[in-house]
């Protein structure tokens with residue numbers, strides 16, 4: 001597809017207003033590999049297991065084939081796969097310190113005795129997909145061999161092994177220019193293998209704060225892209241990611257859509273750092289942001305409440321909505337943020353977030369005309385609360401208001417379904 005110049009776009013606008021609306025959606029070409037039509041869902045080891053190499057002392061939490069095989073098994077037996085989580089992803093620290101005699105990356109022979117190909121076969125036998133990690137520069141962030149100078153070889157190696165997703169990091173890269181070249185080169189190299197491989201980039205993250213990423217370009221080469229620093233298992237970290245996203249939403253929201261998504265990083269639900277309400281906030285807002293959902297937790301020991309939250313069908317349906325439009329922060333008041341996301345069938349998701357970190361539940365009333373560009377409840381709508389627990393609120397007219405209570409640091413996630421008029 002060729003791009004229109006903005007001048008030509010102008011004349012299209014003058015003639016066909018609806019064509020412009022259509023063009024606006026399709027105008028930013030996505031990476032054409034048929035993948036990530038909705039945000040990718042899976043499990044990724046980094047936040048929970050980091051770079052633990054000590055399989056002597058900590059055999060259950062070191063980065064080894066056993067860890068990924070156990071997670072793959074549990075993803076099937078404990079309902080994760082049925083809920084939509086599909087990709088079992090390896091992050092940094094899987095490699096041997098040296099390439100082999102033919103210049104190919106190899107897995108650490110002690111920790112991955114069967115090699116990646118066998119692990120991929122195992123994961124595929126469970127009906128799941130395998131993700132792997134590499135780096136655009138001279139070394140990975142943890143100091144293992146980087147792909148600079150080896151993009152084609154590495155793409156081919158991953159395809160030969162049966163890998164289904166590549167997370168491509170941006171450490172140890174000298175310049176913005178090499179960064180861009182490297183991310184593009186790897187995208188084309190993956191395409192040349194003929195294998196369908198989701199391409200997860202960190203390209204914009206390594207450009208900020210000195211350079212403005214060209215998101216249209218990035219979308220042409222990547223299926224999703226990290227914009228902001230690594231997530232931590234803390235409320236502070238969640239708040240920073242949400243603040244960054246809201247402050248930059250004019251740049252990033254419209255660029256997201258089927259095939260290419262902004263990636264605010266892993267779900268840390270089920271770990272140690274977030275209270276229940278804060279876990280609800282992460283799940284609700286990641287759904288609003290159309291974020292890839294990569295859990296980083298220990299599926300062997302996760303409490304039932306966190307598990308139910310991560311497997312919540314209604315919230316996952318918001319995240320995976322086929323319209324594929326990312327939500328945004330609609331307004332920020334003293335103690336409240338209101339976020340909303342347009343969904344298919346003229347529905348809207350609305351998140352009411354209590355910013356207060358003191359006191360009890362906050363009462364909040366919003367007029368329904370102020371939501372969903374004034375049309376979400378026109379002439380009326382049904383309101384369902386999805387989080388923190390499901391609750392049917394029934395019918396509301398356009399001019400009415402909606403009142404609820406929100407816990408400190410928590411979020412109420414609603415779905416508004418407009419009634420149709422004929």
Ligand SMILES: *[C@@H]1O[C@H](CO)[C@@H](O)[C@H](O)[C@H]1NC(C)=O
Pocket residue numbers: 032033034190191192193194195196197
């Ligand atoms: C490679 O790119 C072409 C065109 O851009 C696309 O049609 C094809 O499906 C891609 N192949 C893979 C394996 O991604």
Ligand SMILES: *[C@@H]1O[C@H](CO)[C@@H](O)[C@H](O)[C@H]1NC(C)=O
Pocket residue numbers: 136137138148172173174175178179
């Ligand atoms: C990798 O290292 C070489 C030699 O120091 C350097 O010329 C090259 O620019 C580096 N590559 C990147 C991507 O930084």
